[in-house]
Amino acid sequence: MAKGILERYGHLLELPAHTRPLTLLEGDTPLIPAPRLAETLGGGFTLWIKYEGLNPTGSFKDRGMAAAIGEAWGRGARVAICASTGNTAASAAAYAARAGMKAVVLIPQGKVAAGKLAGALAYGAQVVQVLGSFDDALRLVVEITQRRPLALVNSINPYRLEGQKTAAFEICDALGEAPDWLCLPVGNAGNITAYWMGFKQYDSLKGSGRPRLLGVQAAGAAPLVVGHPIEHPETVATAIRIGRPARGEQALQAAAESGGRIIAVSDEEILAMQRLLAQQEGIWVEPASAAGLAGLAAEIRAGRLDVRGQRVVAVCTGHGLKDPQIVTQQMPAPLQIPPHLEALEEILAA
Ligand code: AN7
Secondary structure (H helix, E strand, O other): OOHHEEEEEEEOOOOOOOOOOOOOOOOOEEEEEEEHHHHHHOOOOEEEEHHHHHHOEEEHHHHHHHHHHHHHHOOOOEEEHHHHHHHHHHHHHHHHHHOOEEEEEEEEEOOOOOOHHHHHOOOOOOOEOOOOOOHHHHHHHHHHHHHHHEOEEEEEEOOOOOOOOOOHHHHHHHHHHOOOOOEEEOOOOOHHHHHHHHHHHHHHHOOOOOOOEEEEEEEEEEEEEEOOOOOOOOOOOOOOEEEEOOOOOHHHHHHHHHHEEEEEEHHHHHHHHHHHHHHHHHOOOOOHHHHHHHHHHHHHHHHOOOOOOEEEEEEEEEEEOOOOOHHHHHHHHHHOOOHHHHHHHHHHHH
């Protein structure tokens, strides 16, 4: 029987006793070997994809929402609120619906991928478009929750991280120990912080070891690489279009403590990796989710990362279906033919 993260790992999570067992059977996502891609990146190491796009609403956010909205529900909160580049919004909307709560989600106007906006609407959230950035939206959410009794479910909420730690546990359970490297995209920096908490906790409990962390931002939205907030972040990877990460300090500390680092890659590198992963391994992820792998490729290519003989896990945080337009816009429109065999023959012969 499938179980959600609270049933499987609740005993390892620091959650208040009033937390209710909310679940859409999130987690338990596959760790998929990616041997062809590993060869393309130079070979000599083992690569797995932790495919978080297979969570119930299509992203890793579901782990954190099971915990954070389960906690809010358990203490009688009626309304959950968050700022979001899209995935948090869809996930909060779904889990709030399941808890019988209302969700209010603030998104940067015009900068949220179609599948995420549609998800938030479909699950019945009140969607508010902010004429500004994600960072503006998050500021509004922080300020309004100081005035009104709304449950804030961005990753400032510690229970979000408790839920998201479970992905680190799953990786250790699947491999028998922590990998040598974990690479993943970094936006608001909650996930890298949560993974590090999870790996450290499992290591102290089970001696599973710790990976080095390679956190990857988009070059146009890389505050943790340039060392200061970015007022107007821009990237094709709208999920990580964030200039003022709430957990930035902790993310930098986690990367350093692990012996790893946080780097940036260009939009071109992100899109090229999105294509490579889809076409070599059959795994289609949204642009932000390809950033971790794009960073891995760049570091190996530049000779800054020697992964020979090592085990590398790349976290692919969201499903490709979240943002179909990014693909159809870049590709030539499929050819059209009249319904005649000769026309099809002509195309196949070309
Ligand atoms: C696919 O939904 O911030 O560094 O508001 O959707 O923990 O923020 C999304 C972030 C990576 C970055 N990959 O994770 C939001 C939001 C995908 C994402 C990230 C996000 P964090």
